[in-house]
Each structure stands twice: as structure tokens, then as C-alpha cells.
Amino acid sequence: MKFEVTPGLRRLCATVLGMEAIVVGLVTPVAIMVNKVEPAVAVTAGVGLAVLCVVVTGMLKRPWAYVAGSFLQVLAIATGFLVPAMFFLGVIFAALWITAIIVARRVEGVTSR
Structure with a gap:
């Protein structure tokens, strides 16, 4: 099965990653101030993951970026150990x-008929 990147798919996934970048970036101050996590760990996890979200958002024209985006979802869940x-x-x-991903593929499939 070939994974085809469509404009709708890119748009929806970019929106999710963009909002996620904001939320995981805000993990940093919460982890430091509320949960007393070491600043180096909190910055690496929060800001690092936010930057990765932005970078992957820019790469969504390539099919492998969706695998990377899925991996970012796992990392976002893992930040629960900090916050x-x-x-x-x-x-x-x-x-x-x-x-x-599911909605974009359905909508693009219907509109391509």
C-alpha cells in the first residue's frame, strides 16, 4: 500500500503538530516550577520536542515525516513522566x-473520484 501525501493531509497534520509544539513547549516551565524537574532535563524535553514538532511540520511533504510525527506522539506521551x-x-x-490522517485520507479519496 502506497502512502500518498496530499495537501489536505499535510494541512491537518501540520495543524496538529503546530498546536502540539505550543503545548509541549509549555511543559518546560511547568516541569521546572511545579514539579521541580532539573532545568536542563525540562528544557531538553519541552523545548527540544517543540522544535522537533516544528521541524517535522516542515517536512510533511515527504512520507517518512508521518512516521516521524507518529514517533513524536509517543515522545509527547512520555513527557508525562515530567508533567x-x-x-x-x-x-x-x-x-x-x-x-x-484517517479523515484526510477519506476526504481526499472521496474528492478524487
């Missing part, structure tokens, strides 16, 4: 990521 609320938010973003 427990991220377990919930990470699962929400993973569900949005999967939904974006």
Missing part, C-alpha cells in the same frame, strides 16, 4: 494525529 498531565494531553494529541 503527569501530559500523559492525558499526549494521548489526546496522538488521537488527533491518527484522526487527521
Whole structure:
């Protein structure tokens, strides 16, 4: 099965990753101030993951970027070890990521007929 990148798919997935970049970037101050995580660990996890989200968003023209985006969803869930609320938010973003892929493929399939 060939994975075809369409404009609608790119648009929806870019939206999810863009919003996710903001949320995981905000993990940094919460982890430091509320959960007393070492600043180096919090910055690496929060800001590093936010930057990765932005980079992958820019690469969404390539099929492998969707695999990378899926891996980012796992990393977002894993930030729950720093900020427990991220377990919930990470699962929400993973569900949005999967939904974006499914909905875009359905819509693009219907409009291509």
C-alpha cells in the first residue's frame, strides 16, 4: 500500500503538530516550577520536542515525516513522566494525529473520484 501525501493531509497534520509544539513547549516551565524537574532535563524535553514538532511540520511533504510525527506522539506521551498531565494531553494529541490522517485520507479519496 502506497502512502500518498496530499495537501489536505499535510494541512491537518501540520495543524496538529503546530498546536502540539505550543503545548509541549509549555511543559518546560511547568516541569521546572511545579514539579521541580532539573532545568536542563525540562528544557531538553519541552523545548527540544517543540522544535522537533516544528521541524517535522516542515517536512510533511515527504512520507517518512508521518512516521516521524507518529514517533513524536509517543515522545509527547512520555513527557508525562515530567508533567503527569501530559500523559492525558499526549494521548489526546496522538488521537488527533491518527484522526487527521484517517479523515484526510477519506476526504481526499472521496474528492478524487
